Amino acid sequence: MSEDIPFDKSFDLPPDRVEEVMPGVRRMLVSNPGPFTFKGTLSYVVGTGRVAIIDPGPIDEAHIAALLDAVRGETVSHILVTHTHRDHSPAAARIKAATGAMTCGEGPHRAARALHVGEAPRLEASADRDFHPDVALADGETVTGPGWALEAVTTPGHTANHMAFALKDTGVLFSGDHVMAWSTPIVAPPDGAMSDYMASLEKLGRRAETMYFPGHGGAVRDAPRFVQQYIRHRRAREASILKRLAVGEADIPTLVGSIYIGLDPRLTKAAGLSVLAHLEDLTARGLVVTQGTPSIEGRYRRS
Numbered sequence: 001m002s003e004d005i006p007f008d009k010s011f012d013l014p015p016d017r018v019e020e021v022m023p024g025v026r027r028m029l030v031s032n033p034g035p036f037t038f039k040g041t042l043s044y045v046v047g048t049g050r051v052a053i054i055d056p057g058p059i060d061e062a063h064i065a066a067l068l069d070a071v072r073g074e075t076v077s078h079i080l081v082t083h084t085h086r087d088h089s090p091a092a093a094r095i096k097a098a099t100g101a102m103t104c105g106e107g108p109h110r111a112a113r114a115l116h117v118g119e120a121p122r123l124e125a126s127a128d129r130d131f132h133p134d135v136a137l138a139d140g141e142t143v144t145g146p147g148w149a150l151e152a153v154t155t156p157g158h159t160a161n162h163m164a165f166a167l168k169d170t171g172v173l174f175s176g177d178h179v180m181a182w183s184t185p186i187v188a189p190p191d192g193a194m195s196d197y198m199a200s201l202e203k204l205g206r207r208a209e210t211m212y213f214p215g216h217g218g219a220v221r222d223a224p225r226f227v228q229q230y231i232r233h234r235r236a237r238e239a240s241i242l243k244r245l246a247v248g249e250a251d252i253p254t255l256v257g258s259i260y261i262g263l264d265p266r267l268t269k270a271a272g273l274s275v276l277a278h279l280e281d282l283t284a285r286g287l288v289v290t291q292g293t294p295s296i297e298g299r300y301r302r303s
């Protein structure tokens with residue numbers, strides 16, 4: 001799948017080792033590899049002396065200890081969270097308790113839409129409902145320290161509260177799970193919404209930053225071009241769904257089978273949710289019809 005995007009899967013950082021990726025930016029890998037997390041989640045430290053931590057990660061004792069060790073002798077003023085999935089935000093409370101830093105993010109976890117009857121969040125990388133930021137950041141708001149300023153950029157889609165952070169005057173943006181070099185992220189209802197996701201890609205596509213540091217894997221270079229490839233990829237996925245439905249009515253497993261060739265079996269459920277995200281969007285746009293609200297069990301046809 002996704003051969004149309006030039007993915008970069010080279011990434012070689014051992015867990016819990018500090019690496020400086022540019023002056024004033026360090027990163028550290030959590031030992032939580034998997035089909036959704038690639039080699040693991042990345043925590044970033046921005047600044048020197050008085051610093052911000054972006055995405056402290058899951059409750060992983062070795063990682064929390066290594067992260068605190070990395071900033072020993074420094075002051076952590078802010079803990080920024082890109083989104084409330086369990087591999088990104090839960091350690092915020094522990095880092096806050098140890099450092100006194102204030103936590104910042106778009107807001108607590110929420111679904112992108114109301115849940116249907118009997119529906120529950122279904123993915124392994126599920127929600128951290130305990131995270132409530134001390135400071136709820138609005139789009140464009142800036143958090144600063146000596147020699148650095150991070151601008152909050154709301155990027156809903158992967159989750160409703162997803163936020164990227166632009167490191168001002170450097171051409172760098174911390175993209176969380178919104179844009180990554182190794183893969184496209186899962187956009188799975190009810191946490192995620194495809195229409196929001198596409199709008200957030202268009203928004204990043206209009207920005208000037210050229211290098212992204214994502215929540216998983218290596219840096220995205222030539223970012224504006226990469227974002228356009230992401231957009232084209234999602235449009236192509238949408239076109240394949242419409243093409244298959246033009247042949248006749250289908251359910252989601254049938255669509256997954258016809259669209260994703262050579263899919264990692266561990267990702268079948270996620271692929272189904274991704275297709276559901278497209279179908280919600282296509283139904284809202286009047287291009288596809290189904291009985292009642294779009295659901296994972298539904299059957300779909302062209303309108």
Ligand SMILES: [Zn+2]
Pocket residue numbers: 083085125158177
């Ligand atoms: Zn996530």
